[in-house]
Amino acid sequence: MFYDIKNKSLKYDEIFLKDVKLQSEEGEIDTQDTYFLSACDDKLLKELGFARVQEEKIPSFDEKTQELHQIKNYDEKNNLYVISYEIKEKSLEELKELKLEELKAIKEEKLLFMPYKNTFFQIDTDAKINISGKVSEIMLAQLNQKTLENINWIDKNNQIIIFSASEFLEFGTSIAKYTEEVIFKNDSLRNEVKNASSLEELKKIQWENKE
Structure with missing residues (x-):
């Protein structure tokens, strides 16, 4: 799972097709490069517009008296999309x-x-x-x-x-x-x-x- 930085959405598969133009004797040709995001290093991943996703383990909580809240945050410096959880007491x-x-x-x-x-x-x-x-x-x-x-x-x-x-x-x-x-x-x-x-x-x- 990866985070699409531009569209602010999660991408659940690892294949990304990037549109590119190649020069040929007949001129420019539209084609696509295929990337396997899991094989990309952090620098290339960011260049392609994606970030790795880090999801914390869901903590145990008392459903009768507590609520589980999901917190999503994009760490631009480390190019990391973090999904964490917070437990709050019900009113x-x-x-x-x-x-x-x-x-x-x-x-x-x-x-x-x-x-x-x-x-x-x-x-x-x-x-x-x-x-x-x-x-x-x-x-x-x-x-x-x-x-x-x-x-x-x-x-x-x-x-x-x-x-x-x-x-x-x-x-x-x-x-x-x-x-x-x-x-x-x-x-x-x-x-x-x-x-x-x-x-x-x-x-x-x-x-x-x-x-």
Whole structure:
């Protein structure tokens, strides 16, 4: 890889064709000389309008809190195009936005499944509609003094879990309570993030699993 000084761009191959004119008996002839840039010394390389490229190794950095910036600089004296890297800390506001996105993802994940009696049940929007429908069916049967048989419900692992009518009502109530807790927890943590005044405060804000 070489640096094209005139066009201020990188050249990724090493072959350069230079237009030249040769004198012949018939006059000047337009032709081209072929140069392999890697075989040229520094003086010839500069005469051809190119510089060698020196690229530093990309340093390791924390993508969550830091940003990697590429710095390009042409050293005319040494005819060297240097590509280096600088690590900068992200601003507190940028880190807050990332933390808010993280909390949103956790909330959305938690609202897909709920732990209940040693297993997990799907509680996304469609699942809640189905559960609410079954709860309404149970309550209507109770009003009409009818008895519903045991209710079969499928857990996250596609295993059939058997509920009595009263157990299923308790299950439905638990979903409502769990959903409320997740939403309130998310709102509380979001407020903590927005009010954080330092990186240290921000790092302490974590969604701790209690399941």
